[in-house]
Amino acid sequence: MSGQRLAALTASAVLFLLLLLQNRPAELLRRVTFLRATKSRELALRRLAGSGAAFDRNYFVFLESVRRLIPPGTPGVAISVEKPTTQALYLASYALAPVPVLLSPRQVPPRWIAAVYGPERPAGWREIAAIPGGALYARP
Amino acid sequence: MSTLALPLSAVAAILIAAGTVGYGVAGALVPRGRPWLAERLAWSFAAGLALVGGSVALAFSLHAAPGWLPFLVLSTLVVLPARFLRIRERAAVLPSPRLSPVSTLLLVVLFMGVALYALRALTEPMWANDYVAIWGFKGKTFYFERRVAERLFRWLSLSFSHPDYPLGLPLLYAGVAFLLGRWDDHAMALLFPFLQAATLLALFGWLRRRGASRELALGAAALLSFFEPLYRAFTTGMAEVPLSFGLLLLGTSVCDRLDRTDRGAPRRVALASVVCTATKNEGLYFVAAALVLAALFSPERKGFAARAAAMLALPAALVVAAHRLIRGSQPLRDFDFSLLARSGALAARVKESVATAVAETPAAAWIGVAALAVLLLAGRDSAPGNRLLALAACGVAAYVFLPALAVRGPAWLVGTAFFRAVAALAPLVAAGAAARLIPLWPEPAAFSRDGSTGSAPGPAASAASPGRPTLSTRES
Numbered sequence: 001m002s003g004q005r006l007a008a009l010t011a012s013a014v015l016f017l018l019l020l021l022q023n024r025p026a027e028l029l030r031r032v033t034f035l036r037a038t039k040s041r042e043l044a045l046r047r048l049a050g051s052g053a054a055f056d057r058n059y060f061v062f063l064e065s066v067r068r069l070i071p072p073g074t075p076g077v078a079i080s081v082e083k084p085t086t087q088a089l090y091l092a093s094y095a096l097a098p099v100p101v102l103l104s105p106r107q108v109p110p111r112w113i114a115a116v117y118g119p120e121r122p123a124g125w126r127e128i129a130a131i132p133g134g135a136l137y138a139r140p
Numbered sequence: 141m142s143t144l145a146l147p148l149s150a151v152a153a154i155l156i157a158a159g160t161v162g163y164g165v166a167g168a169l170v171p172r173g174r175p176w177l178a179e180r181l182a183w184s185f186a187a188g189l190a191l192v193g194g195s196v197a198l199a200f201s202l203h204a205a206p207g208w209l210p211f212l213v214l215s216t217l218v219v220l221p222a223r224f225l226r227i228r229e230r231a232a233v234l235p236s237p238r239l240s241p242v243s244t245l246l247l248v249v250l251f252m253g254v255a256l257y258a259l260r261a262l263t264e265p266m267w268a269n270d271y272v273a274i275w276g277f278k279g280k281t282f283y284f285e286r287r288v289a290e291r292l293f294r295w296l297s298l299s300f301s302h303p304d305y306p307l308g309l310p311l312l313y314a315g316v317a318f319l320l321g322r323w324d325d326h327a328m329a330l331l332f333p334f335l336q337a338a339t340l341l342a343l344f345g346w347l348r349r350r351g352a353s354r355e356l357a358l359g360a361a362a363l364l365s366f367f368e369p370l371y372r373a374f375t376t377g378m379a380e381v382p383l384s385f386g387l388l389l390l391g392t393s394v395c396d397r398l399d400r401t402d403r404g405a406p407r408r409v410a411l412a413s414v415v416c417t418a419t420k421n422e423g424l425y426f427v428a429a430a431l432v433l434a435a436l437f438s439p440e441r442k443g444f445a446a447r448a449a450a451m452l453a454l455p456a457a458l459v460v461a462a463h464r465l466i467r468g469s470q471p472l473r474d475f476d477f478s479l480l481a482r483s484g485a486l487a488a489r490v491k492e493s494v495a496t497a498v499a500e501t502p503a504a505a506w507i508g509v510a511a512l513a514v515l516l517l518a519g520r521d522s523a524p525g526n527r528l529l530a531l532a533a534c535g536v537a538a539y540v541f542l543p544a545l546a547v548r549g550p551a552w553l554v555g556t557a558f559f560r561a562v563a564a565l566a567p568l569v570a571a572g573a574a575a576r577l578i579p580l581w582p583e584p585a586a587f588s589r590d591g592s593t594g595s596a597p598g599p600a601a602s603a604a605s606p607g608r609p610t611l612s613t614r615e616s
Contacts, residue, residue: 004518005580011514015363016249020506022368023256031263039144043265046326050372052267087299089271097277098284102297102613 055087059117062133063095066115069129069136076100078108080116113138145325147320148262151537154319155334156187162188169411170403171448173231178345183408185338186389192315193418194309200287206318220354227532229403230265233352237354237584245359250340250450253365258333261376271377273299276325279313279402283323291470293467304470305464307487308418309379320384325377332376339385339567340365346392347574348583349401350524356581367570379420380564386415388567391531395524397451421472422561424536427456429534437527474553475545489544496554497540512573519576528572532565568577 016067018082023140038046053060059081066077079092084104093101108114114122114137121127125137160182170180171189195214199206239247266276278301293303316331317323340361341412347357365371375381393408413430416423431452438444479486519525539561543553 001146004520007514008518008577008580010509010552011518012359012363014511015508015515016366018504018511019363019366021504023366028256028259031259034260035263038264042143043324043326047265047267050264050477051269052265052272070274086300087269090269090277093298093301094277094280097280098289100291100295100298105297 005043031066058133061119065090067096067133076112078102078112078114082118147324151327151330156194159185160189161215165222167226168222171231171402172231174233175231177355178280178341182338182342193311196315233541243354246362250362257336257371260373261329261332266329266377268374275309277301279309282314283317304472306418315392315589329376332381333380335385335610336558341389352578353581353583354557360570366564366572370566380560383565385563390416391528391568406451410455413452413455418464427452433530476547479545489550493543493550515573520579522576525572525575528568532568535565
């Protein structure tokens with residue numbers, strides 16, 4: 001075997017070994033177990049159990065409840081959270097799409113509804129529905 | 141059947157249907173015959189996906205409901221002319237050696253790589269930040285609003301979804317959802333292992349056609365299938381995997397065009413240009429880089445610039461113009477281009493960008509880079525290989541330089557995007573590196589694809605300077 005072929009084979013073997021080591025058996029097993037456990041659940045429950053909602057699973061339950069209870073024709077939802085983060089904004093925007101979302105805005109646009117995540121109650125708003133983790137409100 | 145299995149099967153059927161329709165289009169892109177089969181399948185999938193996304197754009201523009209009808213109408217409109225334009229040459233069918241034990245082993249490894257990525261991609265609904273905030277968000281909005289909502293490009297509060305990004309992937313998501321009849325962001329993740337498989341087919345097929353032995357082509361594809369920085373859960377749903385497929389199609393088709401391998405090469409270049417430009421902003425940059433490299437690699441050809449512009453720039457310009465029509469002019473908000481006029485500040489930021497990239501590269505990656513360097517040095521000079529590597533190098537240079545212009549600072553952009561963006565160059569690098577190794581592992585002379593019987597230049601020579609491959613002119 002020529003030196004060049006040997007060098008190429010050795011380098012390929014090193015590359016393959018490096019790539020193989022990225023596959024930790026424990027992680028792969030965890031994925032298989034997770035998939036088996038969740039495959040029969042409905043889509044929202046699979047997302048709830050997954051990585052996208054891991055930063056605050058209760059928040060996703062809250063968002064999913066909001067999604068199911070938004071009155072038809074609602075032009076948008078202003079979501080109030082204690083600590084607004086980009087992650088909370090992205091997940092809310094995606095979960096409620098195509099309904100536009102604003103996260104903890106200074107002012108709620110006209111005809112929008114408010115979804116409060118937490119125990120606070122906005123003054124002057126009427127509660128539409130109590131949901132896990134908070135409530136939905138509309139202007140009186 | 142479980143809740144996931146049913147939509148998953150349906151998405152698989154949709155993707156296969158798209159590929160089948162694309163197979164009709166690919167007749168105008170790729171010559172017939174077994175030597176081209178793997179590539180033809182890859183190009184079919186690319187064409188099929190373009191039709192799925194394009195049918196949504198067509199339906200929206202006609203204020204019609206997207207779904208099977210617009211998809212079939214558009215498919216008919218494209219497949220029929222493609223039938224007339226089909227390439228009649230058929231590559232000579234040569235005896236193929238039996239699968240050697242090494243080939244069998246490499247094939248098993250390759251399937252393992254595909255299976256592992258499928259497991260990662262399908263463990264849960266797509267969840268990466270960029271999927272949720274950008275690609276999936278837009279696709280879901282298109283699907284439920286049944287139009288391209290103008291607020292996506294006008295509202296400041298939605299600027300996180302990057303109004304400046306191309307709409308190809310969101311339209312594709314919406315297209316799959318319209319064909320499926322529901323938005324299922326878990327089943328739709330199947331698109332990504334399919335994209336990986338198409339990339340591997342394109343890589344394997346191109347290398348084989350360029351004279352690589354089956355072992356070398358399978359080895360390159362097997363290594364790529366295990367490339368976890370690209371094929372992992374986090375990138376599933378984002379634009380890197382589709383772009384990496386588009387870049388491989390772009391690079392290989394430009395090489396084919398420069399080497400005048402077949403009549404379909406210019407058409408393939410045009411489709412690849414559309415795919416890249418419609419997928420990510422840097423797709424346009426890669427098209428421009430390919431144009432410059434093509435001019436550099438063939439300075440003696442008269443009229444080349446005009447033809448290259450027609451093949452590469454015109455399709456890209458059409459995609460850009462369509463985006464302009466849909467959403468108006470959208471500045472790249474993440475970048476401060478005024479820095480280009482301030483050389484002092486720019487130099488410091490470039491330095492910071494490079495330093496951050498170097499510092500944040502893990503030790504294992506350096507070992508990988510060293511192994512890659514050995515592979516490149518062990519290979520021999522190869523014009524197509526060098527072109528592909530040069531295109532990949534243009535990508536690395538851009539990904540190192542661009543963070544210097546980032547509004548939020550070089551370190552931020554390097555930390556959030558550099559590594560996954562560079563990972564998308566892996567198929568190009570795999571093709572380039574393997575092309576350089578063809579002289580070391582050529583197709584055995586008895587099975588040479590150049591039709592020679594041993595006295596003519598062998599495939600090793602043809603890889604370094606590929607002439608026109610043997611194509612019979614048998615009519616269909």
